[in-house]
Amino acid sequence: MSPTPPASGQLRPAAEINEEIRLLWPHPAVRLSTEQRARYELLVVEWAAAVRGEIVTAA
16 A cells, blocks of 8 residues: 655655555554554654654754
8 A cells, every 4th residue: 555664864854754644544443354454653753754854854
C-alpha cells in the first residue's frame, strides 16, 4: 500500500505523510485493523520527525 520509508536521514515531507494517514484513516468513526493501527502508529512517528525537521530547516 505505501512505499518503503526513505533511507535513514531522509525525511518525506510532513504533508505527504499526513496525506497517507488521511487515506489510511478517512474518518474517526472507522475502526482500524491491527495492521492498520500499527501502520498508523509508524506514520505518526514519521510525521512528527518530519515536522521537527521542517521546523529546524525553517529556523
